[in-house]
Amino acid sequence: MSPTINNQSPKYYIDGVLQNDIAILSRAITLVESTNETHKLVAKQILEGVLSKTGNSFRLGITGVPGVGKSTFIESFGKIVVEKGHKLAVLAVDPSSNKSKGSILGDKTRMEELSAMQNVYIRPSPSSGSLGGIAKATYETTLLCEAAGFDFIIVETVGVGQSEVAVSKITDFFLLLMLAGAGDELQGIKRGIMEMADSIVITKADGKNLEKAKAAKMEFAQAMHYLQLPESGFVPKVEVCSAIENKGIKEIYDLIINYKAYTIANDYFDKKRKDQQFELLLGAIDDRLKAVFYDDKKIRKILSEIKSNQNNKNLLPFGLGIDLVNEFLFRNSG
Amino acid sequence: MSPTINNQSPKYYIDGVLQNDIAILSRAITLVESTNETHKLVAKQILEGVLSKTGNSFRLGITGVPGVGKSTFIESFGKIVVEKGHKLAVLAVDPSSNKSKGSILGDKTRMEELSAMQNVYIRPSPSSGSLGGIAKATYETTLLCEAAGFDFIIVETVGVGQSEVAVSKITDFFLLLMLAGAGDELQGIKRGIMEMADSIVITKADGKNLEKAKAAKMEFAQAMHYLQLPESGFVPKVEVCSAIENKGIKEIYDLIINYKAYTIANDYFDKKRKDQQFELLLGAIDDRLKAVFYDDKKIRKILSEIKSNQNNKNLLPFGLGIDLVNEFLFRNSG
Numbered sequence: 323m324s325p326t327i328n329n330q331s332p333k334y335y336i337d338g339v340l341q342n343d344i345a346i347l348s349r350a351i352t353l354v355e356s357t358n359e360t361h362k363l364v365a366k367q368i369l370e371g372v373l374s375k376t377g378n379s380f381r382l383g384i385t386g387v388p389g390v391g392k393s394t395f396i397e398s399f400g401k402i403v404v405e406k407g408h409k410l411a412v413l414a415v416d417p418s419s420n421k422s423k424g425s426i427l428g429d430k431t432r433m434e435e436l437s438a439m440q441n442v443y444i445r446p447s448p449s450s451g452s453l454g455g456i457a458k459a460t461y462e463t464t465l466l467c468e469a470a471g472f473d474f475i476i477v478e479t480v481g482v483g484q485s486e487v488a489v490s491k492i493t494d495f496f497l498l499l500m501l502a503g504a505g506d507e508l509q510g511i512k513r514g515i516m517e518m519a520d521s522i523v524i525t526k527a528d529g530k531n532l533e534k535a536k537a538a539k540m541e542f543a544q545a546m547h548y549l550q551l552p553e554s555g556f557v558p559k560v561e562v563c564s565a566i567e568n569k570g571i572k573e574i575y576d577l578i579i580n581y582k583a584y585t586i587a588n589d590y591f592d593k594k595r596k597d598q599q600f601e602l603l604l605g606a607i608d609d610r611l612k613a614v615f616y617d618d619k620k621i622r623k624i625l626s627e628i629k630s631n632q633n634n635k636n637l638l639p640f641g642l643g644i645d646l647v648n649e650f651l652f653r654n655s656g
Numbered sequence: 657m658s659p660t661i662n663n664q665s666p667k668y669y670i671d672g673v674l675q676n677d678i679a680i681l682s683r684a685i686t687l688v689e690s691t692n693e694t695h696k697l698v699a700k701q702i703l704e705g706v707l708s709k710t711g712n713s714f715r716l717g718i719t720g721v722p723g724v725g726k727s728t729f730i731e732s733f734g735k736i737v738v739e740k741g742h743k744l745a746v747l748a749v750d751p752s753s754n755k756s757k758g759s760i761l762g763d764k765t766r767m768e769e770l771s772a773m774q775n776v777y778i779r780p781s782p783s784s785g786s787l788g789g790i791a792k793a794t795y796e797t798t799l800l801c802e803a804a805g806f807d808f809i810i811v812e813t814v815g816v817g818q819s820e821v822a823v824s825k826i827t828d829f830f831l832l833l834m835l836a837g838a839g840d841e842l843q844g845i846k847r848g849i850m851e852m853a854d855s856i857v858i859t860k861a862d863g864k865n866l867e868k869a870k871a872a873k874m875e876f877a878q879a880m881h882y883l884q885l886p887e888s889g890f891v892p893k894v895e896v897c898s899a900i901e902n903k904g905i906k907e908i909y910d911l912i913i914n915y916k917a918y919t920i921a922n923d924y925f926d927k928k929r930k931d932q933q934f935e936l937l938l939g940a941i942d943d944r945l946k947a948v949f950y951d952d953k954k955i956r957k958i959l960s961e962i963k964s965n966q967n968n969k970n971l972l973p974f975g976l977g978i979d980l981v982n983e984f985l986f987r988n989s990g
Contacts, residue, residue, distance in 0.1 A: 366975050373970050458974045465972075599973050600963060606977025611945045614985055629934060636707050638799075639933050640792045641700050643940025651948060651985070 332364055336371035342470045344443060351445060354462045357455075369462055372469035377595070379411075379473045380582055381464060385486040385515070386499030391525045392478055393432045394565040395499060400436045402575045403474050409441040411472035415460055415479040415489060443472060454609045457488040461602060464492065490518045491598055494591065495581055497574075498522045502531060502538035517549055520581060521559045523574055528564035535562045554590045556581050621650055666698055670705035676804045678777060685779060688796045691789075703796055706803035711929070713745075713807045714916055715798060719820040719849070720833030725859045726812055727766045728899040729833060734770045736909045737808050743775040745806040749794055749813040749823060777806060788943040791822040795936060798826065824852045825932055828925065829915055831908075832856045836865060836872035851883055854915060855893045857908055862898035869896045888924045890915050955984055 335353070338346025353365040386392050396412060403410045412433070437444050447460045464475050477493055479485045490496045498519035516522070522542050527535030543560045551557065559577055563570030585591040615621060624646065628637065669687070672680025687699040720726050730746060737744045746767070771778050781794045798809050811827055813819045824830045832853035850856070856876050861869035877894045885891065893911055897904030919925040949955060958980065962971065 366972075369972055369975065373972060377969050462972075462974065599971060602973035603959075603962070603971075603977050606974045607949065607981055608942075608946065610978050610981040611949060612942065614981065615941065615945055625937075628937070635711050637933060637937075638700075638703055638707060638796075639936035640796065640940045641703065643937050644944050647941055647944040647948065 332367035332371060335364070335368045339368070339372055339466055339470050340375060344470075347443070347466060347470045348445070350466050351463050354466065355447070355459045365462070369465060372466065376465040376468040379464070379468045379475045380495070380578070381475045381477065381493040382578060383477050383479070383486075383489040383493030383496040384499065385479050385489065385496070386525070387501070388480060390499045390501050391565060392480075392499060395523070395525055395563070395571075396476060396478060397433045397436045398565040398568055398571045399574065400433070400442065400476065401439070402572055403476075404436075404439055404441055406575070408474040409443075409472045410474045410476065411443045411445065411464075411467040412436075412476045412478060413445055413447050413460055413463055413467070415447045415456055415477060415485050443467065443470075452609070453484055453488050454605055456485060457492060457602065457605070460489070461492045486515060486518070491601060494585075494594065495520045495578055497578075500524050500538070500542065501526060502534040516546065519558060520552065520554070520556065521561065521574075521577060522546070523570075524560070524562045526564065526566075527562035527570065528567045532562075532564075538562075554581075554585050554594070555588055556584050615647070615650055618650055621646060666701035666705060669698070669702045673702070673706055673800055673804050674709060678804075681777070681800060681804045682779070684800050685797050688800065689781070689793045699796070703799060706800065710799040710802040713798070713802045713809045714829070714912070715809045715811065715827040716912060717820075717823040717827030717830040718810060718812050718833065719814070719823065719830070720859070721835070722814060724833045724835050725899060726833060729857070729859055729897070729905075730810060730812060731767045731770045732899040732902055732905045733908065734767070734776065734810065735773070736906055737810075738770075738773055738775055740909070742808040743777075743806045744808045744810065745777045745779065745798075745801040746770075746810045746812060747779055747781050747794055747797055747801070749781045749790055749811060749819050777801065777804075786943070787818055787822050788939055790819060791826060791936065791939070794823070795826045820849060820852070825935060828919075828928065829854045829912055831912075834858050834872070834876065835860065836868040850880065853892060854886065854888070854890065855895065855908075855911060856880070857904075858894070858896045860898065860900075861896035861904065862901045866896075866898075872896075888915075888919050888928070889922055890918050949981070949984055952984055955980060 335346060335350045339350050350365075350368050353361045353368065356362065356365065384392060384396065400410055400412065433444060436442055445463065447456065447463060460477060464477070467475055475493075477489050479489045486496075496518055498515060498521070500522055502524050524535045524538050524542070539560050539562050546558050546560060549558075561570055561574055561577065563574060565571065582591065585594070616625075628642075669680060669684045673684050684699075684702050687695045687702065690696065690699065718726060718730065734744055734746065767778060770776055779797065781790065781797060794811060798811070801809055809827075811823050813823045820830075830852055832849060832855070834856055836858050858869045858872050858876070873894050873896050880892050880894060883892075895904060895908055895911065897908060899905065916925065919928070950959075
């Protein structure tokens with residue numbers, strides 16, 4: 323017998339998602355995000371039931387520090403996406419919202435016009451949990467949205483900490499939003515983020531900021547020039563835009579569509595998705611191995627004794643690590 | 657029956673190491689570095705046999721980019737250590753030497769005077785293998801050297817890549833050597849390394865370089881000021897030195913001895929070693945779990961099929977990861 327949630331079977335959710343029933347989609351996403359064991363079992367069956375209908379979207383990751391204007395950008399950009407005939411889902415990953423209680427999407431005035439549009443679905447992702455947990459929830463939410471017919475998915479994250487790494491691993495194109503600051507434009511950027519970016523957009527290029535933004539564009543383009551050409555073969559672009567004046571937004575849409583056509587033509591699009599899937603699998607394996615091991619009663623007892631033992635001079639960490647794993651793995655296979 | 661290597665039992669190595677027989681110590685280190693299963697078994701017995709005689713050294717990690725003058729510094733610094741009555745072992749970790757065939761210690765003219773001194777033992781660590789493997793070999797080599805009576809251990813590594821993270825996890829004090837460059841002194845330093853450093857030394861502070869070095873000292877001291885106070889409670893110092901003119905070296909020895917006294921007095925010295933040991937244990941557990949899992953014939957077959965399958969749309973990485981681990985762990989426990 324299938325497990326049920328609120329007396330609803332996996333089939334109820336599968337049918338609802340495939341029929342683009344937004345209320346059921348939202349509840350299915352909640353199940354995918356849940357850490358409850360029954361919920362996880364139902365979520366797995368839902369995902370398996372919709373899997374053949376997934377994959378048919380363009381997955382766009384967007385990152386940038388707080389204040390760069392991510393919401394304003396996505397509001398303007400998202401309208402173009404919808405005008406072009408796409409069904410758009412916006413997922414927000416915000417690991418910081420643990421403290422700030424949902425800084426990305428808690429405020430309902432954010433993306434006001436976009437959220438009122440037909441064919442647009444906006445959803446914050448779970449804010450807590452490990453990086454692996456965030457990647458899992460966001461990836462599987464993407465699959466559910468695709469199964470519901472959304473063919474353009476934006477995954478938004480704050481460019482601090484490590485969540486942008488997780489997002490870059492589950493999206494087709496990773497866009498870095500930057501501000502034209504005063505002085506050295508390259509100050510404060512993590513080099514690793516620039517290397518992950520498929521392109522950079524300098525926001526708020528309007529009014530007194532316009533000249534600064536243009537200068538920053540040149541500086542960034544030069545910096546990008548020193549980085550290795552990405553595996554995609556697509557040379558990262560640096561663009562400026564003003565979401566308020568609605569300038570340069572359409573050009574970024576064209577840039578992304580060009581990237582898609584370019585990487586489909588050179589077979590990188592599918593290769594990247596396949597590589598990502600395999601990387602996610604390896605990450606899931608590592609997480610699961612550790613979870614089962616550290617959840618073992620006997621192991622927990624031993625580790626807690628070691629930790630509280632004040633005299634651990636006679637402990638060989640590498641030898642003991644091997645012994646503990648061997649004892650755990652082979653205790654039942656006698 | 658105990659395993660033997662070249663007809664020598666673990667006891668032969670244990671006795672030799674404890675009697676400070678350098679030839680036997682060197683061969684014991686080779687066993688500790690070996691990936692051969694018989695060697696590993698002997699190495700484990702040797703380590704267990706000497707374990708009660710370990711721990712009685714000061715472990716100093718030294719890092720810096722190529723060209724900063726690590727060898728010259730260690731040559732001058734090491735002489736002071738020996739003059740103070742210590743027995744000194746210098747271990748070099750050089751992950752880059754895979755390509756350059758032993759750039760750190762391959763050249764025998766390096767540390768010429770130091771290596772000719774009584775009570776000095778210089779040994780390169782294995783250059784290849786995973787970070788976990790390098791940490792294991794270097795940590796266990798440190799234990800063998802301590803058992804052989806060396807009470808001051810320098811672990812040297814190149815400040816590129818990640819080996820400095822491994823070294824900082826197995827030493828009591830982590831010293832970062834820096835050059836006074838032209839222009840912005842903070843360019844090109846990985847912030848993470850500065851945060852790991854217990855102190856910074858600006859090398860080659862002589863001749864035309866002296867003024868630049870003094871300016872750099874102020875700039876670094878200011879940058880360090882913004883970092884959080886380390887858990888040790890010891891405020892990181894920035895010093896200048898000239899190994900050629902033999903200036904400032906003695907001051908660095910005093911600084912390190914002060915650190916030792918300070919952290920022994922506030923109980924941080926033992927706490928750090930205990931924490932390090934526990935971290936090494938957790939790392940060893942993770943490495944072993946993965947090693948056994950990925951070595952499993954059935955798992956390898958499944959993963960290789962997934963990897964070569966061109967149509968993997970119907971694959972849920974997170975669900976599959978859990979299933980594979982469960983199948984592996986519970987297949988024998990019926």
